[in-house]
Amino acid sequence: MDRQGNVLNKEQYIGAPIERAHLHRGFSSKKTPIKWIRFFRACVLQREIAQEQKSKRIKKIWFILLGVFLCNFLSIPLNFISETIGAFFGVIGMLTCPGLIVAGIMTYLTNKKFKKNFTDGFDFFADYFSALFTLIEEDLQLDSRIALEANVKDTVTEENLIKNESYTSESRGFISGVEKNYERVISKGSCFFNDESLIFFQFSERTRERIIKKRGSSGKRKTKHKYRAAYPFTIKMKIPKHKYQLNPSIDTTQISFAEDDEYYVFKVYRKFDVKKENPAQYNPYEESSISSFAVDYFSLEVINLINTCYSCVTPSA
Amino acid sequence: MEENKIRCEEFTGLFVVRNCENKPTIVCYKCKKNVCNIHAFKANKIVSQNSGLQVYKKKNAILCISCFVEFDARLTNDIELYSKDRSVWRRKMINRFHEEYPYMVFMADDYGSLFDSSSTVFLHDDSDDGSYFDS
Incomplete structure (x- = not known):
């Protein structure tokens, strides 16, 4: 009760001995959810102060x-x-x-x-993962830590290029085109739930860039860069056999399933795509569309992936 | 003796729901539930236009998290997650999840010692071995 309404503010982060938010390098660590939330908040505040x-x-x-x-x-x-x-x-x-x-x-x-010190676009990452970790916080064992590795660099760089091919179009004035596909793992990690289930997650950004040379209506040549990004989120969950039994019917069109001696293993996938889910927010001239998703929507959809895995089992009677 | 131990009457968890194990320190002014310090909230911190709330505010009442969330009109976007209000945010989101998704939930207590977290020992390495589903 005593800490009710307390929030972290910028003043607390001027000169405070916390981790340096050199986010351009990414980070990899194991922390409790509350420490991750504090870290994300601190990174955002440090960036605001530096800005x-x-x-x-x-x-x-x-x-x-x-x-x-x-x-x-x-x-x-x-x-x-x-x-x-x-x-x-x-x-x-x-x-x-x-x-x-x-x-x-x-x-x-x-x-x-x-x-060099503070990358753009970290705020969405901080918001999304703070929300996600808050939602699962009570399902983790007390003081259990979440392993998280993150890379918040730009996706559209040579090192993330996975396919480069020519592009043709029937549109008026089209001269030539190139289509480049990039992929970057934004973050991946794992944690234990207090029922001994293991969760592995991976969140990626896939960006398609079309570079189109065309002649405008005035006859002037111009080059356009158009983007389309999608964000696959994959959850792999290992559910212990000694606590749960497998339900007789599993929808394998939605869920990949395997098992070993100790665990039922499920893999589920959700692709966040602004153009499909919220076309009004889609802008083809912006490289990234991740911030177009509401934090609530994102975190509930990810939680529903875990829910989908749990729906395949029933606690042993 | 253990059977008669008074526990906080709130719950924790999203999928495997457990009774809160903490010792109660306060009685909710509204519903009279015994709750621990973690699940107790000051009524005068509630942001709401609800006229029925004034009684609790004037008396500096302490409410359980369920009653607090019932009155609190804040949107989830307006709640700072690095604060005690994180529990309020979580409860609001869980309520939304219940309403919007086909939801798998069960009470750990219904399965005896199966979900007894105090006896749980995690021996498995939590690094992803990648042996499943790799294509």
Whole structure:
């Protein structure tokens, strides 16, 4: 009760001794759900703090440059008061052009440093997995840890390219096209439930990029990059035979099934696809559509995959 | 003696539902259930326009999680997960899951010692051996 309504805020994370959120490298660890949730929250907050600091620094750089530029105009009236002061301001004003170059370079370096340390798109990951871990938290054994490995880098990179082929279209003005398919495992992990079941999960991003060269209605040539992304989530569940018995009928069109001496093993799969599930949210010019799914929807659909596995067994009487 | 031990009257778990094992510390002002500290919530923290709630707010009443969730009008999106309110979020989501999905649930107590978590020993390596379904 005492902690009711308490939330983590930015102030708690300024200088706090927590894990550094170098998310571009991904991470791999075993933690209790609450520690994962704290870690995700901390990563998001650290990024927000760094983003604010970055914006302040860039503003400061351009504000100084504006001051240098204004010295040009100030030097004229100041010349009437004192030639030395006027000349001083005039010299500063002359630094506007080199200052512009310096400010541009400094802005570029500041943005580059931020991008190196904090990747874009982590917020969805934090929200989705915080929700998922919160839902299963009470089904884990006390102090049981969830193993999680994550890669939150961009999917559309050479290292994730799995297929590259030419693309043709009958559309008007079409000249040539290339279709590239990328795949990245965003995260995978495992945990024990308190009934001794084991859960393995894997969440991936599959992106198709079409690069189309075409001639517009004005006759001008242009290149378009169109994307379509889908997000398969796979759950493999090992359910102990000494606690459950197999139901006589299993729908194998939805579920893959195998067994060994100790476990019934089920594998279920759910592909999140914005274009199919929520076409109004789909934008073909955006690489990623993962943030278009509501956190509640995502977590309940994933929980339902576990539910589907459990529906194949009954507790031993 | 163990049989007569008073336990918190709330439950935990999503699939294998268990009775809360904790010792009760508070009686819910509304439903009079004995609940532990984890399942007890302050009524004056409830966000709601419900006029019936004012009685509980004025008396600084303590409610069990079930009664708290019944009054709390917050959307799940507005609940911070790194806080005690995580339990409230979970209960709201479980309620939604019950309504929207064909749901597998059973009470662990109905199966005697089969789901007794205190005797559970996990010896299996939880790394994915990948031997099933690999294509």
